[in-house]
Amino acid sequence: MIRLLVVSWLALRLPLASYGQVVDCQSIGFEEASFGGWQRWTGEVSPYIFPLTYKLAPGSLHSENGKYGHAITSLGDGYDPNVRERIPVVTPGSQHSVRIGDLEAGGYVDQLRTSFVVPPDKPLLRYQLAVVLQNPNHRPEHQPGFSLLVRAPTGDTIPCGYYEAVATNQTADFIVQQSDEPSERLIYRNRTSHVLDLRAYLRRADPTVGGDRS
Numbered sequence: 098m099i100r101l102l103v104v105s106w107l108a109l110r111l112p113l114a115s116y117g118q119v120v121d122c123q124s125i126g127f128e129e130a131s132f133g134g135w136q137r138w139t140g141e142v143s144p145y146i147f148p149l150t151y152k153l154a155p156g157s158l159h160s161e162n163g164k165y166g167h168a169i170t171s172l173g174d175g176y177d178p179n180v181r182e183r184i185p186v187v188t189p190g191s192q193h194s195v196r197i198g199d200l201e202a203g204g205y206v207d208q209l210r211t212s213f214v215v216p217p218d219k220p221l222l223r224y225q226l227a228v229v230l231q232n233p234n235h236r237p238e239h240q241p242g243f244s245l246l247v248r249a250p251t252g253d254t255i256p257c258g259y260y261e262a263v264a265t266n267q268t269a270d271f272i273v274q275q276s277d278e279p280s281e282r283l284i285y286r287n288r289t290s291h292v293l294d295l296r297a298y299l300r301r302a303d304p305t306v307g308g309d310r311s
Contacts, residue, residue: 130171138156140206168199169193179281220294242261249298262286
């Protein structure tokens with residue numbers, strides 16, 4: 098089983114948004130405008146405790162602001178409203194993608210998880226993602242971030258199966274968006290494409306994929 102985990106975390110009421118599309122592993126994409134096959138989890142960050150802690154529960158609703166931490170995006174939604182560069186909220190060539198995290202300030206963690214069996218005729222996991230993080234210049238452990246984790250049935254991370262970005266000016270390959278308005282100070286990375294070779298797991302049943310966002 099391959100496990101896929103996508104997580105975003107938002108500390109001290111700071112917004113975080115990312116857009117991703119996963120394809121080629123049976124029905125774990127979002128082209129049907131649904132979360133079919135995915136589990137949604139959300140929780141609140143405890144910003145005054147070190148190390149940073151949070152508890153997750155099934156669901157998407159952010160209780161404090163009434164927003165949802167997971168959303169299916171459509172072509173008519175246009176571009177990310179927080180970034181001056183035009184970043185489409187739907188992967189080019191697709192009808193729908195998923196956004197993890199809401200567009201307002203709030204100390205939340207949002208996560209998506211799924212698992213899948215690697216089909217013999219489609220052993221590659223292809224996905225695209227864009228990451229947008231507010232950069233409030235807080236302590237490193239309180240900065241917003243995003244991570245993606247792909248694990249084998251043993252619990253081991255598969256080769257090239259881990260990605261993490263934290264909102265600092267030194268985050269590799271990210272662009273810094275400066276502003277006099279704190280909520281508009283961002284770091285972001287436009288959409289990039291990735292491929293994971295899962296042929297080594299063809300004989301193992303029930304792969305799992307998961308992700309979080311806080």
